[in-house]
Amino acid sequence: AQKITQTQPGMFVQEKEAVTLDCTYDTSDQSYGLFWYKQPSSGEMIFLIYQGSYDEQNATEGRYSLNFQKARKSANLVISASQLGDSAMYFCAMREGPGGSNYKLTFGKGTLLTVNP
Amino acid sequence: GAVVSQHPSRVICKSGTSVKIECRSLDFQATTMFWYRQFPKQSLMLMATSNEGSKATYEQGVEKDKFLINHASLTLSTLTVTSAHPEDSSFYICSANGDGSSYNSPLHFGNGTRLTVT
Numbered sequence: 616a617q618k619i620t621q622t623q624p625g626m627f628v629q630e631k632e633a634v635t636l637d638c639t640y641d642t643s644d645q646s647y648g649l650f651w652y653k654q655p656s657s658g659e660m661i662f663l664i665y666q667g668s669y670d671e672q673n674a675t676e677g678r679y680s681l682n683f684q685k686a687r688k689s690a691n692l693v694i695s696a697s698q699l700g701d702s703a704m705y706f707c708a709m710r711e712g713p714g715g716s717n718y719k720l721t722f723g724k725g726t727l728l729t730v731n732p
Numbered sequence: 733g734a735v736v737s738q739h740p741s742r743v744i745c746k747s748g749t750s751v752k753i754e755c756r757s758l759d760f761q762a763t764t765m766f767w768y769r770q771f772p773k774q775s776l777m778l779m780a781t782s783n784e785g786s787k788a789t790y791e792q793g794v795e796k797d798k799f800l801i802n803h804a805s806l807t808l809s810t811l812t813v814t815s816a817h818p819e820d821s822s823f824y825i826c827s828a829n830g831d832g833s834s835y836n837s838p839l840h841f842g843n844g845t846r847l848t849v850t
Contacts, residue, residue: 648836658823660776660841667836706775710835718829719766720839724775 618642619707619723626728628697635682636692636726638707644668647711649690650720651681654704663705666690697730704728735759736828738842745816745849753811753845755826761806762828766839767799770823779824782809816849823847 620639628634640649647668653661666674666681674681682691694701707723735758745751755765764783768776782788782803790796798820800812809828813820825844829837 644835646835648834650838658825658844658846660825660827660844662838662840665836665838710837710839718833718835718837719778719781720827721778722775727773 617723618721619709621707621723621726623726624724626726628694628728628730630699630730630732631696633693633695634697634728636694636705636707636728637689638691638723639687639689640707640709641688642709642711644711647709649681649683650708650710651679651690651692652706652708652722653701654706654725656703660706664692694728699730699732702728702730734830734840736762736826736840736842738826738845740845741843742846743848745847747817747849748815751813751816751847753813753824753826753847755809755811755828755842757807757828757830760828760830762809762830763806764829764833765803765809766827766829767801767809767811768825768827770825770844772823776825779811813847816847818849821847821849 649666651663664676664679666683678695680693704725706725708720710718737756739754767779770776779794780788780790782801784803784806788801803809827839827841
């Protein structure tokens with residue numbers, strides 16, 4: 616079974632509007648971390664935001680916020696006031712552990728976001 | 733902080749030759765490094781986990797003899813693609829854990845290496 620599911624292969628948004636990228640996860644661990652990364656066409660992985668399994672408040676980082684619904688096992692990324700530079704691939708990821716896993720990071724399949732002017 | 737440097741960024745090699753990719757942690761000691769492979773328009777797939785001074789742990793389906801990983805120091809891990817073939821052409825990217833990292837620490841990535849085997 617997939618640990619991280621991103622059901623939107625591609626999303627389009629108008630510049631200055633908000634967009635939500637979906638992510639659901641599957642784990643039996645109590646302690647885990649959820650992460651969002653941005654990958655522009657150049658290939659580097661840019662860390663955006665983190666949500667811990669014990670965090671009661673949703674994480675926010677500038678224009679990025681994470682809508683964390685633990686009971687539904689979802690961790691959606693919300694980007695407010697989209698900019699043209701936000702066009703990229705976005706990956707949801709999870710770290711579980713330990714259990715000998717060294718807290719490895721498992722990625723979803725990604726969502727390609729295109730911001731239209 | 734937490735800068736990971738990966739070299740080379742691009743490499744083209746002939747079929748049958750070997751290619752070495754380096755991953756360095758510049759401002760922290762990386763007790764664990766992870767090597768990922770990414771095909772075009774696909775996700776990152778973990779290939780192996782390396783801990784300094786010990787043998788790498790490979791994910792199921794990854795050929796150990798094909799993808800040699802060495803983590804000889806706390807700041808350097810290398811991935812060698814041996815006897816490369818066109819199907820090994822891919823984007824390889826490393827990431828590193830500092831000492832004390834846990835499930836709530838983001839992994840920091842190198843900028844990746846685009847390998848093309850002709």
